Amino acid sequence: MAAVLGSVIGIERERLSWAAGLRTHMLVSVGSALIMIVSAFGFADVLKGEHVVLDPSRMAAQVVSGIGFLGAGSILLRGEIVRGLTTAASLWSVAAIGLAVGGGMYTVAIAATIIILIVLAGIKPIEQRFIRARQQRRLMLLVERGALTFHSLHDVLGTTSSRVKQFVMQQSDDAPECDEVHITLHRVSEPEYVVLREQLRHLPGVKALREDSAQPEREV
Incomplete structure (x- = not known):
């Protein structure tokens, strides 16, 4: 038994x-x-x-x-x-x-x-x-072409990069010289999200940042 x-x-x-x-x-x-x-x-x-x-x-x-x-x-x-x-x-x-x-x-x-x-x-x-689901946040970053990769993001965020669940990059339709980077953060509290958002906002080459409600289509 x-x-x-x-x-x-x-x-x-x-x-x-x-x-x-x-x-x-x-x-x-x-x-x-x-x-x-x-x-x-x-x-x-x-x-x-x-x-x-x-x-x-x-x-x-x-x-x-x-x-x-x-x-x-x-x-x-x-x-x-x-x-x-x-x-x-x-x-x-x-x-x-x-x-x-x-x-x-x-x-x-x-x-x-x-x-x-x-x-x-x-x-x-x-x-x-x-x-x-409440601990997941999606962000869309408009960055200069080639200015941001997953490895450079990992280097900047350090151990906090473990919060990045998904990283998707695609060419921007509105700005051909820029890339759209969709980032999904998981298991983040509100204070952690505020800190991470500010870190991402001040990354080199980032021109704009907004919350992304759309689900990215492919992973890179």
Whole structure:
């Protein structure tokens, strides 16, 4: 049961091509269940002795802290963006599911699996539509021909360039000697957006800057 419930969560992570996918989640769940079973029933012979008192929860507690090294291994830092926190949390949750199965709490384990799956697969579209969409901004820059490239933009913005999700350049119809550069920024708060906008406005060769409501057609 621990393997099955862990695989349900693992499949959701696997479809997104995360390093911690199907097999990792299954192994974490099965391992946690085994540790819980050993902790609860593996010392029955020892307990028959006089004046012997054991705490079966101590081994289970070590799973909660020990799973941290797997979670840390799934977290990646790219520029200023941290990726993998959700996968790390799912590994931690799967370990708890395994402990519940090992303790014989099947109903709780199944209910937790359903809730975790809803959070991972069901909440994400809502998050993308109502939260992340508000953190995306599109700008159109009118620049002199050849004055701005993605590499020069990266050099100017530094680590902040990680906020640039899309960079599209095309020839301007109104000013043949200029290029139109469409930039999509993501995961930016209002203060960050104001700073980035001013940085872009003062780039060499930029003649005009405005918010762009149109979706660029091609990426460069």
